[in-house]
Amino acid sequence: MEELTDINLDEYKKDYVACAGKPLPQGAVKASREDIVAALKTVSDPEIMMNIWDMGLVYKLEQKENGDVFIEMTVTSPMCPVAGELPAQAAEAVASVAGVGEVEVKIVWEPAWSLDMMSDEAKEMFELF
Numbered sequence: 715m716e717e718l719t720d721i722n723l724d725e726y727k728k729d730y731v732a733c734a735g736k737p738l739p740q741g742a743v744k745a746s747r748e749d750i751v752a753a754l755k756t757v758s759d760p761e762i763m764m765n766i767w768d769m770g771l772v773y774k775l776e777q778k779e780n781g782d783v784f785i786e787m788t789v790t791s792p793m794c795p796v797a798g799e800l801p802a803q804a805a806e807a808v809a810s811v812a813g814v815g816e817v818e819v820k821i822v823w824e825p826a827w828s829l830d831m832m833s834d835e836a837k838e839m840f841e842l843f
Contacts, residue, residue, distance in 0.1 A: 719766060720763075724759060726833075729795050730798050730801050730820070730821035731801065731803040731818060731819070731820045731821070732801035732804070732805040732815075732818070732819045733805060733816065733817065733819075734802075734805035734806045734808070734809035734810075734817045735751045735782075735783075735809030735814060735815055735817045736815065736816060737780065737781075737782075737815050737816060738780060738781035738813070738815040740785055742781060742813065743813050744777065744779075744781045744813045744814075745781065745797075745811045745813030745814045746811060746813075747775070747776075747777060749811050749812075749813070750775065750777065750808055750811060750814065751775070752769075752812065753807040753808045753809075754766055754767040754772055754775075754785075754804060754808065755767045755768065755812045757800065757803045757804050757807050757814050759789075759790065759796065759800070759812070760796060761790070761794075761795075761796070762790070762840075764825055764836050764839065764840070765774070766787060766800065766804060766830075767833075768832065768833040768835060769786055769790075769831070769832055769833075770827065770830075770831025770832045770833065770834035770836075771787050771789065771790070771827060771831075772785060772786075772787045772802075772804075772841055773786045773788060773822060773825075774786035774787075774788060774826075775805060778815075780815055781813060781814055781815035782814075782815040782816045782817070783808055783814055783815070783816075783817045783818075783841075784818050784820075785804060785805075785808070785817070785818070785819045785820070786819075786820050786822045787800070787801065787804060787819060787820075787821060787822070788791070788822055788823060788827045789821060789823060789827065790834050791827075792826060800821075801819040801820065801821055802819075804819045805817045805818070805819040
């Protein structure tokens, strides 16, 4: 019988980067931060059925002067089956906002996500389940 080996979590902690959008024309009006956040709230973790913003999965949201957006986010676990899909969904959602140029979404692993990172509203909803 073949012996099972321990799972190497470092192998699961790959760099997941997703890009979407195109450069804004010069002089175009940049999107508001609120519109970008609203777009992120349309992307949900399919296992928990909550949006990535209220879950606290988005760690960094940086909007550049030219309208480009850089996002660092995480997932609930390094072995999350949608780790490769959520960044692409977030990038596409943000890129669809008027006034957003190129979007880069990168998965980061530090700090590790915990329930404490959820918004108060998400925590209340989570307690209902």
